[in-house]
Amino acid sequence: MTNDLEADVLICRAGAAGLTLAIDLARRGVSFRLVEKTSEPFPGSRGKGIQPRTQEVFEDLGILDKVVAAGGVYPMMRDYRDDGSFIVKEFGERSEATPAEPYHIPLMIPQFLTEKIMRDRLSELGRRVEFGCELTGFEQDGHGVTAHLSRSTGEETIRVRYLVGADGGRSFVRHALGITFPGKTLGVRAIVADAALTGLDRDVWWQFNSGDMQRMIAICPLGGTALFQVQAPVPPEGEVDLSAEGLEQLIAERTGRSDVKVQAVSWASAYAMNARLADSYRAGRIFLTGDAAHIHPPTGGQGLNTSVQDAYNLGWKLAAVLRGAGDELLDSYEVERRPVAEEVLGLSSRLLDAGKRGELRRGREVHQLDIGYPQSPFALEPVSRRHGLRAGDRAPDAPVKGAAGQPSRLFRLFVGPHWTLLVNGQRGVASRPGLHIHHLGERGDVVDAFGCVRDAYGLAPDECLLIRPDGYVGAILTLDAEGSAQLETYLDRVGLPSCGEGSK
Structure with a gap:
């Protein structure tokens, strides 16, 4: 001890x-x-969706x-009706990638x-x-x-x-x-299980009895594995048989199919939603x-x-x-x-x-791309800024080129534990440990070759934008005397000491 x-x-x-x-x-x-x-590590699939943010x-x-x-994209959902017919649909909205949002669909x-x-x-x-x-x-x-x-x-x-x-x-x-x-208990109890089974193809997410909380069941092929995830609401009280035999019986009762055979259950849980x-x-x-x-x-x-x-x-x-x-x-x-x-x-x-x-x-x-912190005490911008990107917003990506001509992205500049300062113009800013400074425009080290930085950030001449280590905009300031002083004060507040100052 x-x-x-x-x-x-x-x-x-x-x-x-x-x-x-x-x-x-x-x-x-x-x-x-x-x-x-x-x-031992957690063996289950409970959180299987990775959102774009x-x-x-x-x-x-x-x-x-x-x-x-190691994973994959969500498959199409095949939703069966009571008469045995079905419709095939997207489980979620599929949007196109953009320069500002390079990741646009959830991963499984x-x-x-x-x-x-x-x-x-x-x-x-x-x-x-x-x-x-x-x-x-x-x-x-x-x-x-x-x-x-x-x-x-x-x-x-x-x-x-x-x-x-x-x-x-x-x-x-x-x-x-x-x-x-x-908070509250939401009146729904459900099971989730990872199972090896036969009788179902792996190219769709199988859904039966949508909207019927007594009979609904979903069986989804788990990307990156040979397993299926079985999800179903169950009665609020009583034991639930989560063995291979119990799951096979539940599937048969709710799908009307006797050809689905469960070989093994690698993990299963019954839980009340809260x-x-x-x-x-x-x-x-x-x-x-x-x-x-x-x-x-x-x-x-x-x-x-x-x-x-x-x-x-x-x-x-x-x-x-x-x-x-x-x-x-x-x-x-x-x-x-x-x-x-x-x-x-x-x-x-x-x-x-x-x-x-x-x-x-x-x-x-x-997708969580619209999450931001505009009310944060560490969101700083001029009172006059009423349009475009705001302090506290998620910092968008954009394709750029380096001054040497090689293609890059803003996200590549942001990767790492540091802060990033984008300066539109050649106004000088004193370097500090933990702060990476990049200049846009003529004789800048970052070239907005496709206009995507302009479109996403809308920086005025001599304006700078400070990106936090977690990819959100900390401050937007004009580098005049007042703005430069505000920037220095902000950097002190977040623990970026001036060169030679060291840690407190």
Whole structure:
């Protein structure tokens, strides 16, 4: 047992949120421990949809290509009527890619494959998950958190600066803090199972009895595997047989087909759908992220995605405060992310109601590309700016060329843990560690060869735009005397010291 500082951050549980936070902290050189009470990785497919905004996050974290290679796109849905006829339809809206939005349709990949890719990325960065290690208690004071850990080899007490509870809807951390989790049970109980079966082709998503909550069942081929995911509402009470025999009987009863044979079930769960939101995301030096802070029905394909983006928002802020930024930056985590969860809860609940009527269809609203933080205390722009891109908006992509003529993209300039400053013109800005400065226009190092930067950003001459490490616009300013002073103050606030100043 030791009470010496063991790490800067302790992350409780290694699901998608915990892994995202760990990858982000690792690439920033922040010391942390990532503990997972189970002895093995999560084996199921629960969060299988990767929305376009999360694909952008994954590109920044260095895992998108592997996620795409391991998964696939959603198949068409074959929706059967009672008379045996069917219609084939898109499950969601399919839009075209644009220069500003290069990823335009959700990907399908089972959660266990996504998390494996994330663990592999963490290993590349020299870090790992501590499986079989459970957080059993903690206390905090003004300087840090004392955490008690348990594993088969014994007990351990460690001292860290911050604790992050990424430990799911039944969060131990949230309960121990006494943070309430108001919301409601939505009156729907369902099963989800990953099964090896025969009798169904893998080129469509099979749907039967849409809108009938007593008989509905969906059977979807899981991209990147030989498995199918089986989803169905079930009675609110009583045992549910999730064995291969039980699933085979359920499929036969609800499809009228006796030719579908279930060979094995690799993972299955019965659960009641809830919509709940924690009253607070922070208690001193302790934070909640992902399902520990919000849970909602799976109908919008939002759960894993919202969790990833929670952690992506928190990671750079923790790193900045550890290096000298003010504590107000950590307060902005809840200010920015809790309203997003409120919207997601409403969206998922509305889509669940549509599903009950057999009218479920996902559109742009599930892609999460329109999420922004315009009310953030770290969104700075002139009062006069009333049009186009605003501070707090997601920063669009755009194809560009370097001054040497090679093709590139703005997202390629943004990749990494740094801030990015785009300057329209040749106004000088003092460099700072952690800030990458690029100039557009004549004699700039970035050439808007196709006019896409102009279209997406609408920067006026001598205007600059500051992109946060998580891909949102932090500030839009004109580099006159007043604007330059505002920029310098902003950079100080977010922990980017002037050259030679060092960390506080």
